[in-house]
Amino acid sequence: MNETITSRDNEKVKHACRLRDEEARRTAEGLFFAEGPKLCLELSAACRCTACFATQRALDRTPELAKFDSVTWPVADHVADKLSSTKNSQQVFCLFKLPHPGPEALAGARRILALERVQDPGNVGTLIRSAAAFGFDAVLLDRGCASPFSPRTLRASMGAAARIPVVVTRNLPGELTALRQRGVTCLATALRGAVPLDTVGREFAGGLCVVIGSEGQGLTDAAIDACDQAVKIPMTDRAESLNAAVAGSVLLWHFRGC
Amino acid sequence: MNETITSRDNEKVKHACRLRDEEARRTAEGLFFAEGPKLCLELSAACRCTACFATQRALDRTPELAKFDSVTWPVADHVADKLSSTKNSQQVFCLFKLPHPGPEALAGARRILALERVQDPGNVGTLIRSAAAFGFDAVLLDRGCASPFSPRTLRASMGAAARIPVVVTRNLPGELTALRQRGVTCLATALRGAVPLDTVGREFAGGLCVVIGSEGQGLTDAAIDACDQAVKIPMTDRAESLNAAVAGSVLLWHFRGC
Incomplete structure (x- = not known):
């Protein structure tokens, strides 16, 4: 002392x-x-x-x-x-x-969560926490996301950012393309051309990456175009949308590895 | 003007x-x-x-x-x-x-969300929003919950509290007992004696009520005892727990009516 x-x-x-x-x-x-x-x-x-x-x-x-x-x-x-x-x-x-996950963090991952432009630290932290809870292996953030190690993000993640590798990238579409090249299925959460989540199977032989955008703006076209398929969460017309951390966590639960 | x-x-x-x-x-x-x-x-x-x-x-x-x-x-x-x-x-x-849902709001409901002592307005609002989105018919709050019509709760619910009846009760265990008497299955989210969510069917002939407690303290024994069964969300040991609104929303998604 x-x-x-x-x-x-x-x-x-x-x-x-x-x-x-x-x-x-x-x-x-x-x-x-x-x-x-x-x-x-x-x-x-x-x-x-x-x-x-x-x-x-x-x-x-x-x-x-x-x-x-x-x-x-x-x-x-x-x-x-x-x-x-x-x-x-x-x-x-x-x-x-600060943990420094190397390239092997993504290379070996079977279930990946990718976030684009999710600026709210509470949403980023909550989604990292849900990813760790539901058996995802790695999280990929583009540089438009809230920092995973800011005080507010840490509070929401309850420290999960230290137990699951979190990789920050300057080029999310490029990373998604690389993942697909090694056989990972990339699923964008978007409305256009999307299939309902409950019609999508849970297992993907080459691994899976779930890609989520910001609550207000959604994913960029570049990120959607880099994915294999768009998925959406079916809902009634009594709510216009879901909270971003909730929507993402429902997807993580659906594709869980636990 | x-x-x-x-x-x-x-x-x-x-x-x-x-x-x-x-x-x-x-x-x-x-x-x-x-x-x-x-x-x-x-x-x-x-x-x-x-x-x-x-x-x-x-x-x-x-x-x-x-x-x-x-x-x-x-x-x-x-x-x-x-x-x-x-x-x-x-x-x-x-x-x-203020909307004033009468007793018929619960009487006719097939899917009900009940919250006990959920004090955070963000969590109450987010759960009301998810309940409306996932086809629940009514929300039952005990008096320990944040007010559904406070500014912070309204912001999180995005107005969903006006589109789904929200009933406040002084006696949640009593309401749950009454629901069970008319054939509604009441499921408590708790760890003790709980079955994993993914082993629980989605359809209940007499209707369903999902009962969720506060993030820190969970449900009271009185509320758990008034339910038919406890359920829990399976998760890895890489996260100690889930955000309360996320955990509740995953349950609402599992038991969705849409």
């Missing part, structure tokens, strides 16, 4: 806040910021913790945090308030090494 | 803000508040609009709002800011008559 930090201007604290707020800094340093004892302990199963800031009260309340002891800095309450990105501070804040 | 309101202290504006913020007032007056041109127009298909406050810019941009003309009060921008419950004001605010 290190000395207690009592200043909001402490360099370590300012550094952690920058990692919390700035995606570019996370990428440059290969680190990310997480808040909350439960989330931090979950993440530590898969990612190396490089720093833990916590109030003495939080350390007393959650003895499991002792595993971070050598990199723990106790912080005063007003320092915890600065570190917190939520209204009710959870009083535990950790920095972790 | 009425005279433009330029004062934030206008009595009509203050009244609308109280309906926006206070569930007790909504119940007492039988009115609710909604924000946004799209949501208000959706709601007007099912509920009677008693007042519309909008900036001239919003009225010009959305000609369909002319249907509210006789009850429309144009408002100045700073009045719209007061009426808005979000950071980015949508500049259109309506009051509507």
Whole structure:
């Protein structure tokens, strides 16, 4: 355990806040910021913790945090308030090494979730969580999606982004084309030319990639054209549409590997 | 069209803000508040609009709002800011008559969604939206749930609460017992003694009620005991749990009536 930090201007604290707020800094340093004892302990199963800031009260309340002891800095309450990105501070804040899944993460995957332009961090996090729960092997995000390691996405994914490889690509249609070339069936969620989900089988010999677009705009034509087929979720006319995370999760459930 | 309101202290504006913020007032007056041109127009298909406050810019941009003309009060921008419950004001605010589904709403229902202690308005709204989309006939809420007609719930339900009857009960276990007595099968989502969802058939001769509890605490023992059977969603060990609205929506999809 290190000395207690009592200043909001402490360099370590300012550094952690920058990692919390700035995606570019996370990428440059290969680190990310997480808040909350439960989330931090979950993440530590898969990612190396490089720093833990916590109030003495939080350390007393959650003895499991002792595993971070050598990199723990106790912080005063007003320092915890600065570190917190939520209204009710959870009083535990950790920095972790960003996972760096290599190309083999996609190469070996049998079930892949791909997201295009899903900007809401809650939707991205929820879909990563559902993908992990339903036996998908990897997640592919285009650069228009919310960052998988921002605080809001991490809250929604409950740490699942550390347990399933998440690959970010500049060229989603190109990745889909490459997947199809190795025999993976790519299914776009779209309305035009789509077949109803309940008429689509669950097993694909060469593997499967489910491609989901943003709630407002849907997928780009380029992404749809790169897929084998479009699918849609049948629904009554009593709702105009579904929540994006719900629609995606229903697809993940249908094509589950568990 | 009425005279433009330029004062934030206008009595009509203050009244609308109280309906926006206070569930007790909504119940007492039988009115609710909604924000946004799209949501208000959706709601007007099912509920009677008693007042519309909008900036001239919003009225010009959305000609369909002319249907509210006789009850429309144009408002100045700073009045719209007061009426808005979000950071980015949508500049259109309506009051509507609360729908009052009678006992026949449940009596005739073949597919019912019941929620217990689901406090998050986003989850309640999303589940109402999914229930409407997947062909459920009615929603039953216990009094521990978020109000279906609060601004946040309405945003998540996208107005679906006006297109599917939503009944609030003081005694959920009692309602479930009554449903079972008329032959409805009640399925609790719980872990203890639960069968996996994918082993449960989709058709129930006497009708079906799916009962869902809060994300953190789940269902009370009283609610579980009032049901025929508990079901759970099978998942891998790579996710500890699912988002509550996602889990519920997967169940609604499985038991869909469309």
